[in-house]
Amino acid sequence: MNEAASERLVIGRISGCYGIKGWVRVHSFTEPMENFLEFKGVKVQRRGGYEAIEFDQGRRQGKGLVAHIRGVDSRDLAETFQGLEVSVDSDALPELEDGDYYWHQLQGLQVWCHTENGQVLLGAVDYLIETGANDVLVVKPCEGSIDQRERLIPWLPGTTVRQVDVESGRIDVDWFPED
Secondary structure: OOOHHHHEEEEEEEEEEEOOOOOOEEEEEEHHHHHHHHOOOOOEEOOEEEEEOOOOEEEEEEOOOEEEEOOOOOHHHOOOOOOOOOEEEHHHHHHHHHOOOOOOHHHEEEEEEOOOOEEEEEEEEEEEEOOOOOOOEEEOOOOOOOOOOOEEEEEOOOOOOEEEEOOOOOEEEEOOOOO
């Protein structure tokens, strides 16, 4: 069965092999990284479709994760998974508290700021960057935006980020259009 890409969320990537007994290295996109190992119903995409896999063992190893895919018991077979993204259905994500958002929910939202002349569209969230201090919205120009500049706006709810309305596709920020 071929599922729509928009219904699946990538939670990590198989980055290589680990040992000779079918274990793989995993680059997790979850926070904390160990949450990756808790998901059920994971799939990898290859040959134009999704293939269900199950991690039956896993642990933190150095700065990353290693895991074993059920039924994959040789390095040769594990190598066929190298470079594949691991995804879950969006319904598998845990519910968040009010005011918390998954990054994928923010991508594509229009970013507006208020000036003395009214509201100004800065652009739309393309992606987010994780920094040590706080996350950063990467806002790229879109149809109707004030100019063609890319902006980096700190994700500081209550300070820089005034309001998020996922339903209407909008984030209101306290930001200077010139910055």
